[in-house]
Amino acid sequence: MGTQKVLWDAIVMGAGIQGCFTAYHLAKHGKRVLLLEQFFLPHSRGSSHGQSRIIRKAYPEDFYTKMMDEGYRIWAQLEQETGTQLHRQTQLLLLALKENPELKTMQATLSRHGIEHEYLSSGELKQRFPNIQFTRGEVGLLDKSGGVLYADKALRVLQEAIRHLGGTVQDGEKVVEIRPGQPVTVKTTSGSYQAKSVIITAGPWTNQLLRPLGIELPLQTLRINVCYWREKVPGSYSVSKAFPCFLCLNLAPHHIYGLPAGEYPGLMKVCYHHGNSVDPEERDCPTAFSDIQDVQILCRFVRDHLPGLRPEPDIMEHCMYTNTPDKNFILDRHPKYDNIVIGAGFSGHGFKLSPVVGKILYELSMKLTPSYDLTPFRISRFSGLGKAHL
Numbered sequence: 001m002g003t004q005k006v007l008w009d010a011i012v013m014g015a016g017i018q019g020c021f022t023a024y025h026l027a028k029h030g031k032r033v034l035l036l037e038q039f040f041l042p043h044s045r046g047s048s049h050g051q052s053r054i055i056r057k058a059y060p061e062d063f064y065t066k067m068m069d070e071g072y073r074i075w076a077q078l079e080q081e082t083g084t085q086l087h088r089q090t091q092l093l094l095l096a097l098k099e100n101p102e103l104k105t106m107q108a109t110l111s112r113h114g115i116e117h118e119y120l121s122s123g124e125l126k127q128r129f130p131n132i133q134f135t136r137g138e139v140g141l142l143d144k145s146g147g148v149l150y151a152d153k154a155l156r157v158l159q160e161a162i163r164h165l166g167g168t169v170q171d172g173e174k175v176v177e178i179r180p181g182q183p184v185t186v187k188t189t190s191g192s193y194q195a196k197s198v199i200i201t202a203g204p205w206t207n208q209l210l211r212p213l214g215i216e217l218p219l220q221t222l223r224i225n226v227c228y229w230r231e232k233v234p235g236s237y238s239v240s241k242a243f244p245c246f247l248c249l250n251l252a253p254h255h256i257y258g259l260p261a262g263e264y265p266g267l268m269k270v271c272y273h274h275g276n277s278v279d280p281e282e283r284d285c286p287t288a289f290s291d292i293q294d295v296q297i298l299c300r301f302v303r304d305h306l307p308g309l310r311p312e313p314d315i316m317e318h319c320m321y322t323n324t325p326d327k328n329f330i331l332d333r334h335p336k337y338d339n340i341v342i343g344a345g346f347s348g349h350g351f352k353l354s355p356v357v358g359k360i361l362y363e364l365s366m367k368l369t370p371s372y373d374l375t376p377f378r379i380s381r382f383s384g385l386g387k388a389h390l
Helices: 017-028 062-082 101-112 122-128 151-164 203-213 289-305 354-365
Strands: 007-013 033-036 052-055 087-089 092-096 117-120 139-143 147-150 168-170 175-179 184-188 192-200 220-230 245-248 256-259 267-272 315-323 330-333 340-344
Touching (some): 017 033, 052 256, 220 289
Parallel strands (some): 033 168
Antiparallel strands (some): 052 147
């Protein structure tokens, strides 16, 4: 579209799920919004592609459980507006040893918020889920609200909704410079734009955009192996057999999670909630040794706990995580320029929360009072990132 004399209310950089929901909320409130994406859509270079994500209310942190209440409502509203099913309730089974503090905290959070859940003793677990093998007397906690989000579909309908609401989505256009001011000037590979505010939701590329603005966030970019495992008997771990999503809290150094077979017939998604550090520009390079270690952890897990799956992955895809040191998001304004808003560090658990994140980023960009207490998400929580670093 090139250089234009339009003054945008907001420019959003990065059309992953967080950027899409931000642009959606802006367009819904009648704002003139431009959503820029460096790659041609759809693409698989970031953190929002693939067919499925887990949705849940179970969290050790009270503030996420609170946010998910509204999150579910906005997901349902988007389904209604677009006439598209974006979510399927499967329940989420949390697995841990009886004394696990994280499991106890999650149970307390669910109880406090009146969310339907069920505690399962190791005996009850074996009865209810005979195709999971338990070796150390694990107990379970069922979050009845848990389920699967259809990620690819959600991105597609959101981008259509933004256009339908009068917003502009431009892909294949990389931001090369952000010039602060009133208005902010944004230069891309195709032109130059001006906006009253900008919102950066650039995932692994966040610091590339922020460094010239005098700030570097403590973000670690990880490449995650997304593994699919073949059922020995097709359908045995499927949604139709009422198999739930699961999350194992202490059977490996990091969480292991799984989603019932569905997106690839006869294949179940089981992944390790960690990966190895990469430069986002080089994410397609040969795998590192730690990559192989992650897959070995999963192979052992599948062999020991999911006997109805073949113990080596059938398909392996990749995805990026952008982690903060405390695994909580960054939702804040630039410390020096209050019309530059940052949404980053979603740490591999942001997809389900994106409807609410988008709303918060919209509120920050329009200088409205945020709907939530943003203390856990402020940049200032990281020591050594004070004014001296600007």
